[in-house]
Amino acid sequence: MARKYSPKASKKVEDVMHEMKKGKLKSGRSGKKVTSRKQAVAIGLSEARKAGAKVPKKAAAKKKTAAKKTAKKKTATKRPLLRKTATKKTTARKKVAPKKAAAKKKSLRSTPAKKTASRKRTTAKRATVRRNAGAKKTVAPKKTAARKKAATKKVAAKKKSLKRTASKKTAVKKTTARKKAAPKKAAAKKKSLKKTASKKTVSRKRATAKRSTVRNAGPKKTAAKKTTRKKATAKRSTKKSK
Numbered sequence: 001m002a003r004k005y006s007p008k009a010s011k012k013v014e015d016v017m018h019e020m021k022k023g024k025l026k027s028g029r030s031g032k033k034v035t036s037r038k039q040a041v042a043i044g045l046s047e048a049r050k051a052g053a054k055v056p057k058k059a060a061a062k063k064k065t066a067a068k069k070t071a072k073k074k075t076a077t078k079r080p081l082l083r084k085t086a087t088k089k090t091t092a093r094k095k096v097a098p099k100k101a102a103a104k105k106k107s108l109r110s111t112p113a114k115k116t117a118s119r120k121r122t123t124a125k126r127a128t129v130r131r132n133a134g135a136k137k138t139v140a141p142k143k144t145a146a147r148k149k150a151a152t153k154k155v156a157a158k159k160k161s162l163k164r165t166a167s168k169k170t171a172v173k174k175t176t177a178r179k180k181a182a183p184k185k186a187a188a189k190k191k192s193l194k195k196t197a198s199k200k201t202v203s204r205k206r207a208t209a210k211r212s213t214v215r216n217a218g219p220k221k222t223a224a225k226k227t228t229r230k231k232a233t234a235k236r237s238t239k240k241s242k
Contacts, residue, residue: 005045006054013044 019025020040027034027043034040049055 003054004056006048008051009045009048009053009055012048012051012053013041016040016044016047 016025017037017040020034020037023033025034025040025043026032027039034043045055
């Protein structure tokens, strides 16, 4: 006997069954997980057929004419049964009619009582709703006042936090500016110190030069004084001799 299915097809079906047991197999159309063994086998066979393995073709669909003939035969056989069921239904209706009338009377008697009970319930519900509405109205202003207070507190807290952040930012900016300005100030101080030192040295040199000139001019003045004194004494002596 020749094999209907090739070993390649059987291997493919085996692999697909393993995938189904692991829960990895999904249908191609809906993408849902496959749990039926028959569906898994059909998927394996279709994949093997696509791959070119030896798999018999799908069975052709049955003709509709045969199905129509069988349906006609069934309807022909059921006609006398329908007549019997019609007679049974009429007898059942006759038996049930007085029971239905009694049930209707009972329901009509019970409906006014039900209506009154429902009216009482509705009035009670309305009263409770009104009470609750009044209580809500009294509670609402309290809640609004509390919300307003909370909102004002939140606004104040936000302002404080903003002020703190602003002060922190300004402090950081000042510190950064000081750090940046510190080397410049130090350089300016050094320059000013150098200038003052150079000025002091120049003034000292000038003072020493003046002192030296004064010291050098002292003996010259004394010599000139002496000469003037000598000349005066000589004049006096000449006058006396005359």
